[in-house]
Amino acid sequence: MKIAVLTKAIPSYESSIRIDSSSTWIDESVVNFVVNESDSYALEEALQIKEKLDNGSEVVVVTMGSQDNTSKVLKDGLAKGADRAIFIQNEDSNTDPLSIAKLFSQNLKDENFDLVFSGLQSDDLGSGQTGVLIGELLGMSTATLGIETDIQDGKIKIKRELESGWFQWVTLPFPASVSIQSGINEPRYPSLKGIMGAKRKESKVIDGQLSDDPKQNFINLFVPKTEKATEKIEGDVDGIVAKLMDILKNKLRVIS
Amino acid sequence: MILVVLENQRGNIHAFSKEAVAAGQSLGSKLGMDVSILCLGENASSLKEQANDYKSKSLILAEHDMISAYSADGYSKVLSDVIKDVSPKYVIMGHSYMVRDFLPRVSAKLDIPFVSDIISVTYDGDSPIFARQVFNAKLATNIQPDSSSNTTLLSFQSAAFSSDEIELGGSDAVSVFEVSLNAEDIKSSSEPEFQESASGVDLTTADVIVSVGRGIESQDNIPMVESLAKAMGAEIASSRPVVDMGWLPSYRQVGSSGQSVSPNLYFSVGISGAIQHVVGMKGSKNIIAINKDEEAPIFEIADYAVIGDLMEIVPKLTEELQK
Ligand SMILES: Cc1cc2nc3c(=O)[nH]c(=O)nc-3n(C[C@H](O)[C@H](O)[C@H](O)COP(=O)(O)OP(=O)(O)OC[C@H]3O[C@@H](n4cnc5c(N)ncnc54)[C@H](O)[C@@H]3O)c2cc1C
Ligand SMILES: Nc1ncnc2c1ncn2[C@@H]1O[C@H](COP(=O)(O)O)[C@@H](O)[C@H]1O
Numbered sequence: 231m232k233i234a235v236l237t238k239a240i241p242s243y244e245s246s247i248r249i250d251s252s253s254t255w256i257d258e259s260v261v262n263f264v265v266n267e268s269d270s271y272a273l274e275e276a277l278q279i280k281e282k283l284d285n286g287s288e289v290v291v292v293t294m295g296s297q298d299n300t301s302k303v304l305k306d307g308l309a310k311g312a313d314r315a316i317f318i319q320n321e322d323s324n325t326d327p328l329s330i331a332k333l334f335s336q337n338l339k340d341e342n343f344d345l346v347f348s349g350l351q352s353d354d355l356g357s358g359q360t361g362v363l364i365g366e367l368l369g370m371s372t373a374t375l376g377i378e379t380d381i382q383d384g385k386i387k388i389k390r391e392l393e394s395g396w397f398q399w400v401t402l403p404f405p406a407s408v409s410i411q412s413g414i415n416e417p418r419y420p421s422l423k424g425i426m427g428a429k430r431k432e433s434k435v436i437d438g439q440l441s442d443d444p445k446q447n448f449i450n451l452f453v454p455k456t457e458k459a460t461e462k463i464e465g466d467v468d469g470i471v472a473k474l475m476d477i478l479k480n481k482l483r484v485i486s
Numbered sequence: 487m488i489l490v491v492l493e494n495q496r497g498n499i500h501a502f503s504k505e506a507v508a509a510g511q512s513l514g515s516k517l518g519m520d521v522s523i524l525c526l527g528e529n530a531s532s533l534k535e536q537a538n539d540y541k542s543k544s545l546i547l548a549e550h551d552m553i554s555a556y557s558a559d560g561y562s563k564v565l566s567d568v569i570k571d572v573s574p575k576y577v578i579m580g581h582s583y584m585v586r587d588f589l590p591r592v593s594a595k596l597d598i599p600f601v602s603d604i605i606s607v608t609y610d611g612d613s614p615i616f617a618r619q620v621f622n623a624k625l626a627t628n629i630q631p632d633s634s635s636n637t638t639l640l641s642f643q644s645a646a647f648s649s650d651e652i653e654l655g656g657s658d659a660v661s662v663f664e665v666s667l668n669a670e671d672i673k674s675s676s677e678p679e680f681q682e683s684a685s686g687v688d689l690t691t692a693d694v695i696v697s698v699g700r701g702i703e704s705q706d707n708i709p710m711v712e713s714l715a716k717a718m719g720a721e722i723a724s725s726r727p728v729v730d731m732g733w734l735p736s737y738r739q740v741g742s743s744g745q746s747v748s749p750n751l752y753f754s755v756g757i758s759g760a761i762q763h764v765v766g767m768k769g770s771k772n773i774i775a776i777n778k779d780e781e782a783p784i785f786e787i788a789d790y791a792v793i794g795d796l797m798e799i800v801p802k803l804t805e806e807l808q809k
Contacts, residue, residue, distance in 0.1 A: 243700075243758060244779075247624045256621065267727070325627075327600070328593055350586075353622050357602055359590040362558075366594035371673045372558050374587045391743055392679060393495075393583050399677040400557075411743075413730030445599035445635060448627040449615070456786045464793040471802045474774070477790060478718070478807075482772050484694050484751050485718060485807065 231287040231381075233276045234316075234338060236348040236360065237269040237307055239299040243353075253450045255323040263299040265306060268349030272410040274417040275379060276347050277311045283381065290341070294318040294333060294438060308428035309420030315431065316341075318438035325355055326444035331363030333438050339368060345386065346407040350375055365407030373400050374409040488514050488521045489546075489574035491565065492537060493584055494529040494556075496679070499536050502580020502642070504649035507540050509607075509642050510578045511653050516609060519575060522546055523657070524568060527553035527561055534660070541655035546572075550665035552672055556584060559672040562591035564665055569596060569637055571663065581641040593639055599631040600639035603761075605646050616640065623760050623783040644765055687721065687737055694720035694751045697740060697767070700727040701756020701777065701796055708733050711755055714800050717807035723747065725757045741766040756796045759784025776800070 241247060241261040250257040273291065280287040291307030293300045297319060304315040318337055324330060338346070346368075348361030365372035377397070378389035387401045391411050402408070420428075463473050478485045490510035493500040507523065514521040520543035525533040530549045537545060548568060553560040561584075569577060569592070577592075579585045581603045593600035604616045605626065616629045631638045689695065696715040702708065715722040722738060729739045740747055741763040748769035755776050757763060760783070767773070768787050775788040776796045785791040792799065 241621065243622065247621050247781075249625065256625070271730075327590070327602075328597070331594065354620060356618070356620055356622070358586050359593070359600060359602060362587070362590035363594045366562070366591040372587075372591065373674070375583060390587075391583070393742065394746070395744070396679050396681055398679045400674050401676075402674045412726065416732070444632070445593075445597075446601055446629050446631040448620075449630050451620070451625050451627045453781075454619070454623070454626045454783070454786060458787060458789060460785060460788050460791045462791050462793065467794065467798045467802055470792060470794055470799055471806055474790075474792065474799075474803055475806050477774070478751075482751055 231279065231283055231285070231345065232341070232343045233279065233287065233289050233345040233347060234292050234341065234343045235269070235273045235276045235289060235307070235312065236292050236334070236346065237273060237303050238266040238293060238349070238352050239263040239295055239303045240266045240353040249451045249453075254448045256451070258299065263302065265303050266349050266352050268351060268410055268412045270417040271412050271414050272347040272349050273307055273310060273312065274415045275376075275410055276345070277418070278415060279379065279381060288313045290314050290316060290343075292316045292318070292334070292338065294320055294330065296321045304433060305428055306420060308431045308433070309424040310418055311424060313431065315433040316436065317433060318436045320438040320440060322440060324440045324444065325448045326446050327355070327357040327359040327363060329440045329444050331360050331367055333440055334360070335364050335367035337436050337438065338364070342405075344404045344406075346370065346405075348407070348409045350409040350411050361407050361409035368405070368407070371402035371406040372408070373402055373406070375411045376408050377411045377414050379408070379414075487543070487572065487574045488519050488576045488578060489524055489569070489572065490521060490578045491524045491526055492533045493579065493582055494527070494533055497529060497532065499533055500580060500582060501649065502582045502644055504652060505644065505647045506578045506580045506642055507537075508647040508649055508651040510576075511541065512647065512651070513576060513578070513607065513614060517612060517614070522572070522574070524548060524565075526564060526568075528556050539654045539656055541653040542657045544659040544661055545657040546661050546663055548663040548665050550667055552667045553665070555676060557672055557674050557676060558588040558591060559674055560667060561588045562595060563667065563671050566592050566595045567666070568663055574637055577637060577639045579641050581643050585641050589639055589641060596637065598635050598637045598639060600641070601629050601631055602641045604640055604642050618643075619761060622758060624781065643761065689721055689723055689738070689740070689745045689747050692721035692747065692749050694718055694753070695723050695747060695749045695770075696720045696753045696755065697723040697725070697757060698728055698734075698755050699725040699757030702728065702733075705731070705733045707797070710800055710804075714755075714804045714807070717804050718753070720751075720753065725763050754784055754788070755800060757784055758782050759786065
């Protein structure tokens with residue numbers, strides 16, 4: 231089984247997100263890039279499948295982006311146990327999901343992966359589309375929001391999360407592209423041995439050009455406006471606690 | 487023309503689809519375009535009955551044995567065929583889990599844009615501009631899809647439009663779309679939808695909820711929030727990552743894939759306020775949020791925005807409450 235896992239570098243949740251002077255992207259110089267959350271779960275799922283099948287399967291981490299932002303993501307993937315990496319280098323901050331998916335599918339086509347795992351949504355663009363688009367472009371079966379997987383009789387069974395506590399099992403033939411929901415497993419930490427070994431693994435760099443006719447693009451970023459009249463409470467801890475006690479007691483009357 | 491596609495949710499028109507009808511009618515009246523409604527696949531004829539009163543140019547029915555249960559293969563193929571046939575300028579759906587599952591396939595099949603999870607629409611003359619959240623709701627962006635594209639796919643986030651705004655008046659015409667599908671079009675198979683066994687706690691009836699997010703940093707700190715909840719006589723709830731990491735059981739999760747709650751007080755601790763969380767709690771009568779990041783999106787919907795370190799505030803507040 232040959233499994234590709236798409237792992238994306240995104241700004242960590244503690245990073246300060248500032249709109250840059252182009253107003254179509256953020257100032258990346260003040261951002262710390264980390265692996266997109268659901269992608270770590272996707273990688274863990276792939277590694278567990280490989281270990282379970284125990285038949286010489288291969289897990290390949292794939293990322294697209296700029297050299298600076300993504301280097302940690304690939305190293306981390308290899309250190310955790312991926313067999314090799316594919317880096318599609320692209321210094322643009324393109325935001326069109328279809329162009330992004332085309333770049334992936336053009337560069338992954340000849341690899342003939344049996345499975346492509348991705349996260350269900352990236353924390354920066356948040357399109358929630360990439361894995362499904364790639365699946366269609368490569369003529370694969372697709373499923374989203376996988377919360378359990380099971381490989382059986384040459385097929386993959388996926389428990390899909392539906393809205394508000396409902397689920398459904400779907401069975402797909404290979405090749406398949408499946409997006410993974412967070413919580414499906416317990417992502418491992420890289421071992422020291424893994425970190426040392428990562429350096430010797432193959433990392434292929436591809437110069438990626440996005441198509442020059444994006445179907446959609448960000449025209450300007452903006453800071454969302456507050457919907458409510460919000461009262462700010464800040465300052466020293468004693469002051470905050472006194473104020474909260476007052477609100478709980480006298481305004482909301484949830485304590486007496 | 488604008489085509490609104492209805493989704494079946496266990497026998498009824500999905501709530502998001504009703505909002506999509508309102509969105510389609512609003513776009514239609516701004517742009518001077520007719521609105522048609524497509525009832526597709528699973529339970530289509532019943533959806534058509536339920537949609538009878540909605541004002542539309544036509545109600546289109548697309549049924550076939552092979553899509554009598556949902557599949558991404560079947561739905562994406564049939565919707566693509568309908569689009570080729572009726573050439574709508576916009577195709578509108580709610581941003582449901584089903585839409586996430588199959589609508590990108592239509593985008594790739596037809597090489598057309600899909601602007602997903604839209605929160606609002608503005609107009610630049612005759613061209614609509616769609617806003618969506620990015621960077622985990624910390625920012626939003628305006629998007630203008632390629633105007634040369636014959637068709638653009640759109641999905642709207644819940645509550646971007648209200649189903650109260652649906653214009654009634656019925657449909658001028660009803661038509662049937664001839665579905666053509668072959669066995670090889672549908673490669674996947676699906677089993678019936680099910681719910682995991684319900685838990686002992688019903689968060690929906692709680693008067694006060696203390697809800698904890700990833701800001702709590704480690705499982706060792708969970709008892710700290712439990713003490714706060716106890717001192718307030720509150721139920722404890724959480725965001726998704728806390729459940730994913732196994733720090734609290736899944737029946738405590740609030741949000742689009744958890745429970746929806748509307749207590750008198752929702753006391754949020756170390757939660758950023760991503761939309762998938764907010765949809766499950768924004769109906770709360772009062773919201774207090776503690777977050778150390780002044781720009782956390784949760785503050786946009788909070789009544790009281792406590793900017794500070796929960797590790798300091800929570801133990802102190804608990805101590806005061808226990809006095
Ligand atoms: C299809 C789908 C379904 C989803 N369903 C759900 C769902 O049902 N429920 C849900 O909650 N999420 C859901 N999510 C995930 C959601 O998008 C967010 O990732 C999640 O809600 C974030 O949880 P959080 O706020 O706890 O964590 P984070 O976003 O990581 O935020 C942690 C916050 O804690 C603050 N913080 C850190 N340290 C401190 C401190 N010492 N003091 C004060 N504040 C601090 C930080 O400033 C930050 O704002 C879903 C996502 C998708 C794509
Ligand atoms: N530039 C990228 N590099 C690696 N993976 C990506 C990239 N963009 C998208 N993905 C994958 O596609 C998923 C969904 O992304 P999105 O469609 O942007 O929400 C992510 O969770 C990743 O697994």
